[in-house]
Every structure is written in structure tokens, then in C-alpha cells.
Amino acid sequence: MPFAASGQSTRSVLLEDIRFKPAKLTVRRGTLVTFRWRDAATPHNVRSRGEPRFRGSGDRTRGTHEVRFRKAGTYRYVCTIHPGMSGRIVVR
Ligand SMILES: [Cu+2]
Structure with missing residues (x-):
């Protein structure tokens, strides 16, 4: 996915x-x-874990959930259904 040289960009995380x-x-x-x-x-x-936090989603099998990250930090999150299913987004 291209990373824009300027302006706001969009990225994806797959749940797969x-x-x-x-x-x-x-x-x-x-x-x-x-x-x-x-x-x-x-x-x-x-589901967001620790600080800083972000708005999480409900349980689902399809669709998308969008979050705009406005502040720098390391945002950790999990899927509470599956132990070990975790990720993080580092915002600079
Ligand atoms: Cu899961």
C-alpha cells in the first residue's frame, strides 16, 4: 500500500x-x-489495551472498523476471543 509523501494517509490491518x-x-x-x-x-x-487507548469494535465476522490516530504513541490491542491474537500501532 503506498505511503503518501504528504497529507493524511490510510492503512489497513487484516483480521485473518x-x-x-x-x-x-x-x-x-x-x-x-x-x-x-x-x-x-x-x-x-x-479492543484497546493500556494507554493510550482508542475506540474498539464489537465481535463480528465481516466488515471494517476505522480509527483515525491523531496522537503519537504506541497503541496496543487484542482480540479478546483468541488468546495471543494481539497487535500494536505505533503513531509517530
Ligand atoms: Cu479473534
Whole structure:
């Protein structure tokens, strides 16, 4: 996915094969991150853990969840349904 040289950009995290892909994503402030459900038969969620926090999602098997990250920091999150399914977004 291209990374814009200027202005706001958009990135994706897939929920696929009971993992977040990529598990670590580094973005600039202002980036819109779209979580995309890809495991049709397996529900997942996105839940913020620790600080700083972001708005999470409910349990679902399809669709998307968008979060715009405006402040720098390391945002950790999990899927509470699947132990070990975790990720982080580093905002610079
Ligand atoms: Cu899950």
C-alpha cells in the first residue's frame, strides 16, 4: 500500500488466519487505520489495551472498523476471543 509523501494517509490491518496482519504497524499522526475482517467463519474483535487507548469494535465476522490516530504513541490491542491474537500501532 503506498505511503503518501504528504497529507493524511490510510492503512489497513487484516483480521485473518486468527492474526492481525501486520501485527505491528507504524504510521504518522493523522493516519486512518481500517481494520478489515477476513475470517468469514471466525468472529473477532479489536479492543484497546493500556494507554493510550482508542475506540474498539464489537465481535463480528465481516466488515471494517476505522480509527483515525491523531496522537503519537504506541497503541496496543487484542482480540479478546483468541488468546495471543494481539497487535500494536505505533503513531509517530
Ligand atoms: Cu479473534
